Amino acid sequence: MREFLRTKGFKMTPQRELIFRSFFEMGKHVSVDELYDKVRQQDSSVGYSTVWRNLKLICKVGLAEEVNLGDGVTRYDRATETPHGHFYCVDCKKLTEFDMDNIVGQLAIISRDNDFVPSGFKIEIQGRCRACREKEATPKKTTDAQAEAQKP
Amino acid sequence: MREFLRTKGFKMTPQRELIFRSFFEMGKHVSVDELYDKVRQQDSSVGYSTVWRNLKLICKVGLAEEVNLGDGVTRYDRATETPHGHFYCVDCKKLTEFDMDNIVGQLAIISRDNDFVPSGFKIEIQGRCRACREKEATPKKTTDAQAEAQKP
DNA sequence: CGGCCAAATGAAAACGATTTTCAATTTCGA
DNA sequence: TCGAAATTGAAAATCGTTTTCATTTGGCCG
Structure with a gap:
């Protein structure tokens, strides 16, 4: 890692090492806060x-x-x-991944057809995961239109 | 429109009318600031x-x-x-749309296979549009590693 | 029509994540 | 070892988003 960074013109430091290691140890989709917490546990x-x-x-x-x-x-x-693409559960906000291999080819074709040179693809599918569907069968009622409209 | 909103429990006001109208008159992908500016031109x-x-x-x-x-x-x-999906040019930041019809079916299948009930799909393709490719043939050089790393 | 109450508005403040600043420290190649 | 360049930590600045609050307005009901 130290070497890898060096070739890119960056230095290695104890903090950096800890941060990198922690990041790769954690699950996916890590936020700054989450990583910060984890790092602080060690230093x-x-x-x-x-x-x-x-x-x-x-x-x-x-x-x-x-x-x-x-x-x-x-x-x-x-x-x-x-x-990979992401399933984003609108209830629990959790992300799950799915393989994008089959689709990438098509996206590339679409890009070419549109005279666009792609460097990355992102697919996000919003919806509800099984867990959330099972735990909540009750629909929520709307009593206060303003609250609904102004406090999403 | 007034009627449409009424059925949903919302009132019509002069401001709302202006805002709605302005929004639909503008192109796509409008930000709050952009719409705000446009609206202020009228009121x-x-x-x-x-x-x-x-x-x-x-x-x-x-x-x-x-x-x-x-x-x-x-x-x-x-x-x-x-x-539709979006082409996002990393240079000029402009968005262009493309038809997503063909792909939506597959995304639905993928969702079903993963026990996920989808409510929406988003596809974003990053890359460079023709205009940006043509205007800039010169690659940028990296002299200051820190500047590169810390000031994206 | 006149009144009422929820909805809507505008200004300002609050929020919150991201990003920058700056002085001090550290890394690493010469 | 020395020095330039990179890195760090703390604090502050940014900046878009969201809320608060006092006030006004819309529209339903009698």
């Missing part, structure tokens, strides 16, 4: 901005990429060999 | 939060939906009969 002197900067760095060197779902938090997803 | 007394709230309302009643591209700005995209 509470590491600053938030350092975690943030290193997460950005991880992306920059191609080991991860940002995932944005419009819930206000940026998550970082380890780069994988096989491209 | 400078309209507040920012009113524009924001009405954009949310437009989404709530199903006439548009939010689009998030991780550039920090939420955009609002008119709902269309035919589902």
Whole structure:
């Protein structure tokens, strides 16, 4: 890792090593806060901005990429060999992955047909996971139109 | 429109009418700021939060939906009969649409296979549009590793 | 029509995640 | 070892989004 970074012009530091290691140990779709918490468990002197900067760095060197779902938090997803899309459960907000291999070919074709040179594909499918469907069978009622409209 | 909203429990107001009209007159992928500017051209007394709230309302009643591209700005995209994906040019940040009909079927199948009940699909293809490819043939050089790493 | 109450508005403040600043420290190649 | 460049931590700045609150307005009902 140290060597890998060096070739890209970056230095290795104890904090960086800890942050990188923690990131790769964690599950996917890690937020800055989550990683920060984890890192602090090992070394509470590491600053938030350092975690943030290193997460950005991880992306920059191609080991991860940002995932944005419009819930206000940026998550970082380890780069994988096989491209994958995300199921986003609108109830529990959990992400699940699915293989995108079959579809990527088509997206490439669509791109070419539209004179667009693609560098990445993202597919997000919103909906409800099984767990949420099972736990909540009761629909919610709307009594206060304003509350509904102004407090999503 | 007034009637449509009434059935959903919302009232019509001059501001709302102006905002709705402006939104539908504008192109796609409108941000709050953009719409706010446009609205203010007609009535400078309209507040920012009113524009924001009405954009949310437009989404709530199903006439548009939010689009998030991780550039920090939420955009609002008119709902269309035919589902479409987005080409996102990493250079000029412009969005172009493409038809998603063919692919939606497959996404539905993938969802079913994964025990997920989908309510919406999003496809984003990052890359470079023709215009940007033509205008910039020169690659940028990296002299300052930190600047690159910390100031994206 | 006149009144009433929920909905809507505008201004300002609150929020919250992200990003930058800055002084001090550390890394690593020469 | 030395020094330039990168890195760090804390704090502050940013900036889009969201809420609060006092006030006004819309539209239903008698």
